[in-house]
Amino acid sequence: MLLKIENVGQYLRDAGIKPSIQRLKIFEILAKSYEHPTVENIYTQLSPEIPTLSKTTVYNTLKLFQKHGLVMVINIEDNETRYDADTSFHGHFKCNVCGKVSDFNIPNTQPLIESLKGSLITESHYYLKGICAKCRLRTDN
Amino acid sequence: MLLKIENVGQYLRDAGIKPSIQRLKIFEILAKSYEHPTVENIYTQLSPEIPTLSKTTVYNTLKLFQKHGLVMVINIEDNETRYDADTSFHGHFKCNVCGKVSDFNIPNTQPLIESLKGSLITESHYYLKGICAKCRLRTDN
DNA sequence: TTTCAGATTTGTAATGATTGCAAATTTATA
DNA sequence: TATAAATTTGCAATCATTACAAATCTGAAA
Ligand SMILES: [Mn+2]
Ligand SMILES: [Mn+2]
Ligand SMILES: [Zn+2]
Ligand SMILES: [Zn+2]
Numbered sequence: 001m002l003l004k005i006e007n008v009g010q011y012l013r014d015a016g017i018k019p020s021i022q023r024l025k026i027f028e029i030l031a032k033s034y035e036h037p038t039v040e041n042i043y044t045q046l047s048p049e050i051p052t053l054s055k056t057t058v059y060n061t062l063k064l065f066q067k068h069g070l071v072m073v074i075n076i077e078d079n080e081t082r083y084d085a086d087t088s089f090h091g092h093f094k095c096n097v098c099g100k101v102s103d104f105n106i107p108n109t110q111p112l113i114e115s116l117k118g119s120l121i122t123e124s125h126y127y128l129k130g131i132c133a134k135c136r137l138r139t140d141n
Numbered sequence: 142m143l144l145k146i147e148n149v150g151q152y153l154r155d156a157g158i159k160p161s162i163q164r165l166k167i168f169e170i171l172a173k174s175y176e177h178p179t180v181e182n183i184y185t186q187l188s189p190e191i192p193t194l195s196k197t198t199v200y201n202t203l204k205l206f207q208k209h210g211l212v213m214v215i216n217i218e219d220n221e222t223r224y225d226a227d228t229s230f231h232g233h234f235k236c237n238v239c240g241k242v243s244d245f246n247i248p249n250t251q252p253l254i255e256s257l258k259g260s261l262i263t264e265s266h267y268y269l270k271g272i273c274a275k276c277r278l279r280t281d282n
Numbered sequence: 283t284t285t286c287a288g289a290t291t292t293g294t295a296a297t298g299a300t301t302g303c304a305a306a307t308t309t310a311t312a
Numbered sequence: 313t314a315t316a317a318a319t320t321t322g323c324a325a326t327c328a329t330t331a332c333a334a335a336t337c338t339g340a341a342a
Contacts, residue, residue, distance in 0.1 A: 119234065123270040126266070126268075128254075159289080
């Protein structure tokens with residue numbers, strides 16, 4: 001989901017991160033779009049604007065954001081790591097035709113799993129895959 | 142979960158796969174344990190028994206099993222791909238301390254997601270991460 | 283049994299994403 | 313301005329996976 005953050009610099013500072021130009025721009029891409037971009041996506045989008053940008057910086061910055069709880073990693077596909085600035089619990093659906101990864105709300109609160117009593121849960125991910133409505137209309141599925 | 146398959150050879154043949162020694166052994170490791178092994182795990186376990194085994198064969202075989210719907214891929218961690226011969230819908234919990242990936246049942250049936258009406262869902266994964274009860278007792282968490 | 287084609291396995295090289303690391307650059311402080 | 317600390321950068325190294333062609337195996341036909 002689109003995050004409504006009025007001041008990205010302050011948002012980073014509040015999380016204990018000094019907002020450099022690179023960090024600001026990278027975070028903005030994550031927060032101001034629905035796309036769950038990969039490192040490659042982020043790098044390609046920012047390259048024209050910051051021609052000196054290094055892909056290593058994108059990796060480093062995302063690690064930093066992770067450590068401070070500002071982004072979560074989406075492993076819905078094994079050959080692409082995506083990132084999300086919305087760390088609230090929500091599901092992800094990947095269409096195998098157009099490749100888009102979209103959000104969906106999970107209606108009722110998370111069920112308590114009997115067999116996990118006593119464990120500490122720090123992360124939860126709900127992934128669905130298939131073919132989105134739009135692609136189903138355009139193809140024969 | 143432990144799959145109860147009386148005749149693995151027949152099980153493979155029914156799925157349209159000729160049961161070679163390698164395929165049999167690889168599938169048995171998947172079906173007769175709870176461990177959700179990686180390629181590396183499978184290769185290491187079988188190497189003594191099949192000294193000529195190639196890691197490529199493990200990769201090829203798992204791809205083949207996937208194509209025939211006999212295994213599912215578990216992407217709970219971005220640096221390790223795990224495999225599961227139990228393709229029924231169930232959740233996976235990874236303990237960040239001992240590293241084990243265990244199964245859990247999902248009580249109520251999958252909720253119908255309003256926003257995904259019209260899409261075709263072919264795969265669902267529910268992943269939890271944290272610290273298992275055993276590890277919490279041994280540590281201070 | 284021998285022969286031969288097709289299926290399967292193997293070893294090695296190539297690929298591609300991610301990380302390690304040291305130098306270069308930028309920023310903050312005195 | 314001078315200096316130290318933080319950040320970014322470029323490139324090499326690592327590691328999982330895939331591509332590919334040669335080697336081996338299997339099963340049917342002769
Ligand atoms: Mn999301
Ligand atoms: Mn499982
Ligand atoms: Zn689609
Ligand atoms: Zn544990």
